Amino acid sequence: DSPKLQHPRVLLHAYPGVWECCWSSGSGGLGEYISLFKGENVGADKFPTANGGLLSLEYLIQKNPQVYIATGHSGVDPQKALPLGTSVDMALSQRQLKALVEQKGINTFDAVKNGRVYGFWNYFSGSPFNVVGAEVMAKWIQPELYQDIDPQQTMDEMNQRFLPVKLTGTYWLTLQR
DSSP states (O other), rough: OOOOOOEEEEEEEEEEEBSSEEEOOSSSSTHHHHHHTTTTTTGGGOOOOOTTTEOOOHHHHHHOOSSEEEEETTOOOOOOOOOOOOOOOOOHHHHHHHHHTTSSGGGGHHHTTTTTTEEEEGTTSTTHHHHHHHHHHHHSSSTTTTTTHHHHHHHHHHHHHHHOOOOEEEEEEEOOO
């Protein structure tokens, strides 16, 4: 018996804390992962191009995302945005993601209430590591369907087989409640 496919409303929030609320992915780039795994990208139908754009907090409260994915990288201000990537400490990423979703408005989303809050390294897009990013996103959007996939195992194998210097740090995370 296969699990029933859900189509959760997903907000891929690009660089929270860097830009005003809330820059969302469109149908292209990282947004393609959302449609690939049958999530409903709350920003996709809003933008004239695939690149995404700014959504108002009011619009997002009305859309009420069921899955919230914040992107970040190691070059952001770790006191304002979400640090992720090489040499980034998991505890720091956890602390910042928690602070970001405690903000007024965002804290009302079903995703936050139901513990479906995630952090995603922005550079999974456009790199050979996009396969790891796709596995991570698959598990978040369709957890029942992709329960057997292990993104960490894929990352470990890529590190072992293809990289002269191992990638270490925090590349994705689930907010601990």
